[in-house]
Amino acid sequence: xxxxxxxxxxxxxxxxxxxxxxxxxxxxxxxxxxxxxxxxxxxxxxxxxxxxxxxxxxxxxxxxxxxxxxxxxxxxxxxxxxxxxxxxxxxxxxxxxxxxxxxxxxxxxxxxxxxxxxxxxxxxxxxxxxxxxxxxxxxxxxxxxxxxxxxxxxxxxxxxxxxxxxxxxxxxxxxxxxxxxxxxxxxxxxxxxxxxxxxxxxxxxxxxxxxxxxxxxxxxxxxxxxxxxxxxxxxxxxxxxxxxxxxxxxxxxxxxxxxxxxxxxxxxxxxxxxxxxxxxxxxxxxxxxxxxxxxxxxxxxxxxxxxxxxxxxxxxxxxxxxxxxxxxxxxxxxxx
Numbered sequence: 447x448x449x450x451x452x453x454x455x456x457x458x459x460x461x462x463x464x465x466x467x468x469x470x471x472x473x474x475x476x477x478x479x480x481x482x483x484x485x486x487x488x489x490x491x492x493x494x495x496x497x498x499x500x501x502x503x504x505x506x507x508x509x510x511x512x513x514x515x516x517x518x519x520x521x522x523x524x525x526x527x528x529x530x531x532x533x534x535x536x537x538x539x540x541x542x543x544x545x546x547x548x549x550x551x552x553x554x555x556x557x558x559x560x561x562x563x564x565x566x567x568x569x570x571x572x573x574x575x576x577x578x579x580x581x582x583x584x585x586x587x588x589x590x591x592x593x594x595x596x597x598x599x600x601x602x603x604x605x606x607x608x609x610x611x612x613x614x615x616x617x618x619x620x621x622x623x624x625x626x627x628x629x630x631x632x633x634x635x636x637x638x639x640x641x642x643x644x645x646x647x648x649x650x651x652x653x654x655x656x657x658x659x660x661x662x663x664x665x666x667x668x669x670x671x672x673x674x675x676x677x678x679x680x681x682x683x684x685x686x687x688x689x690x691x692x693x694x695x696x697x698x699x700x701x702x703x704x705x706x707x708x709x710x711x712x713x714x715x716x717x718x719x720x721x722x723x724x725x726x727x728x729x730x731x732x733x734x735x736x737x738x739x740x741x742x743x744x745x746x747x748x749x750x751x752x753x754x755x756x757x758x759x760x761x762x763x764x765x766x767x768x769x770x771x772x773x774x775x776x777x778x779x780x781x782x
Contacts, residue, residue, distance in 0.1 A: 488577025601649025
């Protein structure tokens, strides 16, 4: 069954662990980040761009770190276009931008990015490990070069960026490291046809958890994962259902702002909507994140993380993706 068909028929009733917000404590307004400096990897488009702009609206100076420096027909947006948007926001909030070409596979480029941030702004306070590569295929269908690639970008890239940022945050006496990574698997069945991906993405999550363990109480680390498919170029290119079944990237950006205002949450792997509800949001507040105001997106990604006692996932989905040029073949092999 195709992804679109599954998304149309999957239950939209949240699982038991999805606790609706009581509304007793309203969602706190995000704190001012004026004087803070953030580095956002993969900041040239999609979720990364949304995070960059959200931080800028709070007055944060933002380093837009990504590979895309020149426009391409198939890849809208560059580090320079996002930097220009940040500067426009900064006209009223004081936020400044720095565009840095950074290939996360290159440890020297990662270090140079942090050095550039220090040279321009004199500090680093927030690291959002957002950039990542997708590969949803079985072990036997995963070339070693592909395994090396996604791990170099996802787990290793996040680690190298944290390695250079965390000491600066400790020196400041305040810091946040947020990795866009999933909860660690609770059962081996979750790894089916996504082993290489989970190794790399859980590596990103573990970088954040490691920061939490080593942050001396002043640098907090958390992983953040969407409950639903989120609007992005990857969602479009890999045909992850219809846009009306997605949420906007702003839900993740708002979670980042809350984590920058939250002095308690540390060492956790968070699901975006659950975290916002914990912070005081109401179910009604989550409707603004719908791509289609009339459709409640199925919590497909969250369900894949939530297991029954026998190891079966509530979502019970098997989607093959990773090669845009082979999309038709991948879709034909998907079972949902």
